[in-house]
Amino acid sequence: MEFIKRVIALVFLLLLPALVNANQNHEKKTINIITNNWTSQIVLSQVTGEIFKHMGYPVKYLPSSTSDQWGALSHGLGDVQVEVWEGTMAGMFNRMVKEGQIVNAGPHSATTREEWWYPDYVEEICPGLPDWRALKECSSQFQTEFSAPFGTYFSGPWEKPDAARIRALVLDFKVKILKDGDELWRVLEAADKIKKPVILFNWTPNWVESVYAGKFVEFPDYEPDCETNPSWGLNEAFTHDCGNPKGGWLKKAASNQFADSNSCAFRSLRLINFTNRQIATAAALVDVDEMSYQEAAEAWIKANPQVLKDWVPKDCR
C-alpha cells in the first residue's frame, strides 16, 4: 500500500511541471498593444511590451489614432492601451466601460493636464496671461496666413472641442489641427527661436516642460456640466465655456477577452503604474536624447529595473 502511494506521488511530481507548462503555454497568445501618436504613449507601450515579453508573451504593436482605438479594443483587435488621458478621452472611455465594451485596467498614479499652452515670453506680448481673458485683447498677435485676421491655435489630432470653446468664450481664434506631436513641437521650436507669439496644445507630463519655460492658459474651471448644459457658465447659450480638467486621471484600458483571460499579462497590466516623472523621462529619451522608441524603452527599463518585479505578479515571475 505504502509503495503504491509512493508511486502515485512520484508520478504526480514528475507530471507537475508538464501540467504547469501546458497551462502557461495555453495562456501565451500574442498580445496586441495599441500605439497612438505622441511620444510617451509609444515608449510606455514598448515598456509594457518588454514586461509582457519578459513573462514569455509574444507582443505586437498596433498603431491607431485615439478615435479608432475604441473599435480596435471592443472588437478585440487590440488588447491594451496604456495611456488613456482624461482631458481628451474621458467621454469615450467612460461610455465604453459602462457599456461593457472595454475594461478599465486601473489608473496610473500620474496626474495629467491637457490644455492651451504658451512659452513664457508670450506674456510680454499678451499681458494678463495666463488668464484666458487676455486672449480677447491680443488674438491678432497670434495671426498666421491660415487664420488672418484671427489668431491661430495649433492643436493635434486628439479630438478636443476647441472650436466649441472658442465659440462659447467668443475668442477670435481658428484651430489649426496638426498631424501628430512632432508637428506641434516643430511649430513651438520655430516660434521660440525668434520669440514669435505662439499658442498651442500641450500636456503634462511631457518632455516639453524640461526644455521650455511656459504655462497653460487658465480658462474657467472644468466641471462636467460645462460640456453638457448650455446654461452652465459664462455663456448661457453654448456648452464648453470652460477649460479642460486639471489634475486629470491617466488610466489603462483592456479588451474584454484580454481581461477575461485573467492571465499573468492582464494582472501585470493592472499593476503597471507610471508617475509623472517616469512618463516625462520616457518621452525625453526620444524627444530630447533622440533615441528610437525601442531604445528608449530599453533604456527606461534599465534605469527602472524594479518594474520587472513590481509590475509582474508573484506567481508569474
Ligand code: TMO
Ligand atoms: C492625449 N495627449 C496626451 C496627446 O493629449
